[in-house]
Amino acid sequence: MSSEVAKSIQYICDEKGIDYDIVMEAIESALGAAYRKDFGHRQQNIKVKFDPETADMHMWDVKIVVEDIEEEALLAAQEELAKRREKASEEGRELTEEETEDLPRFNPKVEMMLTEAKELKKDVTVGETLEIPLEIPGDFGRMAAQTAKQVIIQKLREAERINVFEDFQDQVGHIVQATIQRKDRQGNILVDLGKITGLLPQNEQIQKEFYRPGIRMKFFVSSVGMGPRGPEILLSRSHEDMVRAVFEQEIPEIANGEVIIKGIARDPGFRSKVAVSTDDESIDPIGSCIGQRGSRITVIIEELGGEKVDIIQYNENSEEYIKEALSPAKVTSVELHEEEKIAVASVAEDQFSLAIGKAGQNVRLAAALTGWQINVVDLGEGKEVSSEESQEEIVEKVEVNHETEK
Numbered sequence: 001m002s003s004e005v006a007k008s009i010q011y012i013c014d015e016k017g018i019d020y021d022i023v024m025e026a027i028e029s030a031l032g033a034a035y036r037k038d039f040g041h042r043q044q045n046i047k048v049k050f051d052p053e054t055a056d057m058h059m060w061d062v063k064i065v066v067e068d069i070e071e072e073a074l075l076a077a078q079e080e081l082a083k084r085r086e087k088a089s090e091e092g093r094e095l096t097e098e099e100t101e102d103l104p105r106f107n108p109k110v111e112m113m114l115t116e117a118k119e120l121k122k123d124v125t126v127g128e129t130l131e132i133p134l135e136i137p138g139d140f141g142r143m144a145a146q147t148a149k150q151v152i153i154q155k156l157r158e159a160e161r162i163n164v165f166e167d168f169q170d171q172v173g174h175i176v177q178a179t180i181q182r183k184d185r186q187g188n189i190l191v192d193l194g195k196i197t198g199l200l201p202q203n204e205q206i207q208k209e210f211y212r213p214g215i216r217m218k219f220f221v222s223s224v225g226m227g228p229r230g231p232e233i234l235l236s237r238s239h240e241d242m243v244r245a246v247f248e249q250e251i252p253e254i255a256n257g258e259v260i261i262k263g264i265a266r267d268p269g270f271r272s273k274v275a276v277s278t279d280d281e282s283i284d285p286i287g288s289c290i291g292q293r294g295s296r297i298t299v300i301i302e303e304l305g306g307e308k309v310d311i312i313q314y315n316e317n318s319e320e321y322i323k324e325a326l327s328p329a330k331v332t333s334v335e336l337h338e339e340e341k342i343a344v345a346s347v348a349e350d351q352f353s354l355a356i357g358k359a360g361q362n363v364r365l366a367a368a369l370t371g372w373q374i375n376v377v378d379l380g381e382g383k384e385v386s387s388e389e390s391q392e393e394i395v396e397k398v399e400v401n402h403e404t405e406k
Contacts, residue, residue: 005149006052014116016157023151030151035059039137045110047131060131063112065124069104077103086318161230164195168233171221175245175303178235180215191219191235198233206237206269218303220245237305238268246303247274250296253288262314265368269307271357273325273365277314286311312337318343322374325366329355332379336372343372349380356385360394363387 009027013020032046040046040061050057051178081103088095105111117124120132178198181190189200189211201218205211219235220242236242243264253259254276263275276285289311292295301309310328315321319334322343329351335344347355355376356363367374367387374387385394 004320005055008050010151012159024052026154027052027151029305031057032059035134035136035140035329036369039140040134042133043108046134056116057136059134059136061134062110063117063132064110065114065117065126065128065130066106067126068113068115069106073104074106077105097216144368160195161226165224165226165231167226168193168196168221168231172224173241173245174221175218175242175249176221176235177216177218180211180213180217182213183211193233196231196233198235200235200237204234204236206305208269209237218246238266240264240266243272243274243304243309246300250299250303251289251291253278253283253285258283259285259288263369265359265365267365269305271308271310271361271365272304273310273369274314275314275321275325275369277311286313310365318370318372322366322370322372325369326362326374326376329362341372343370344374344375346377346379349378352376352378352380352383356394359391360385360387360389 009023012018012023026080028048028050028054031050032048035048036042036046037246038043044061045063047060047062049059081100084099085095088099102327110241112130113125114126117128117130120130124130126372152404176193177376178194181197182194187202189205191198191200198219198221200211204222211217217237219237220239221233222236222239222241223234224231225234241264243266244261248255251259254261258280259276261274262274262277266272274289276289278285278288288296289300296348297309298309300384312327317325318336322334322345323331326345326347329347331351332348335346336342337344345355354362357365363374363376363385363389375384377384
């Protein structure tokens with residue numbers, strides 16, 4: 001049995017990258033706790049030395065020698081401490097260590113008074129540490145290997161959790177492919193990531209998507225944390241940066257930095273606008289994103305579950321940038337009000353509905369992309385719609401027709 005324990009410890013250290021001393025410290029701590037529970041008492045401060053090769057062990061009760069304190073003085077100090085704590089509680093605060101420094105203290109678990117210590121060692125002095133040998137019953141010796149084995153299993157699980165945590169920390173901001181498991185009572189989706197289960201919260205889902213068990217999908221890793229039960233992987237399908245990650249994955253010119261994404265505005269599951277730019281005059285940034293005969297943008301749309309994607313040419317000139325952002329509508333002119341950060345975009349009558357988009361989607365995304373409030377004015381009928389208006393207000397003003405969905 002002892003050789004199995006030694007091999008298990010070595011396995012953990014070699015395969016899981018755990019320090020040998022950490023494993024031995026955990027085993028010895030568990031053995032001390034088991035001894036104290038079954039053969040000792042809770043006032044013991046047990047030190048254990050365990051040999052995994054032979055299963056031999058030695059135990060000591062470790063105490064620091066302190067000055068003698070009268071029992072009456074300790075009782076009086078406890079009563080005074082209780083009064084001070086009550087007073088501090090009434091004042092709505094915690095009692096500080098400075099306020100209790102004058103009270104005598106004695107912790108029988110780690111301390112031993114001088115008179116009692118001298119019965120064990122005549123020349124002992126205050127401040128000295130005594131290691132009092134403990135007798136190890138035969139029954140406990142047989143339990144030792146099993147106790148050590150349990151600790152090793154626990155350490156193995158901890159190591160695996162840490163490894164998973166570190167692996168997924170590198171995945172934050174990236175896309176992973178995983179399998180839908182099930183929906184929980186709160187409406188969150190549990191996702192099988194292989195070594196661990198990830199969570200797709202309800203507010204990170206796309207309403208029109210169906211998350212059926214067994215289906216493989218791609219997810220954006222939004223955050224990784226370590227909780228009481230191990231790593232907690234939060235996923236998203238609606239995050240704006242999922243669009244960025246998909247573009248980086250599918251378009252080499254973006255991955256290598258030749259084409260830069262300058263901004264993203266997204267209505268998850270429906271439409272995204274992505275502004276791109278390049279300093280290389282030989283590269284067409286929009287063409288790079290679309291690909292030959294739309295091959296690249298088709299893949300991106302499929303990855304986003306059918307979400308439409310508008311590729312916009314970024315322009316440092318705000319007027320031109322706003323015109324591009326309102327595409328596919330053709331904008332006649334843009335008037336900027338710098339102080340209020342409001343842009344008034346004038347369009348022909350037949351372009352008005354297109355500029356606004358279904359329930360105002362196009363103008364809202366254009367505003368989010370450019371950072372300007374955009375007011376669209378119909379040059380024919382004089383109607384005006386603002387990106388700041390609600391969907392209901394816009395629907396009342398604009399007759400939404402099939403053309404807006406193009």
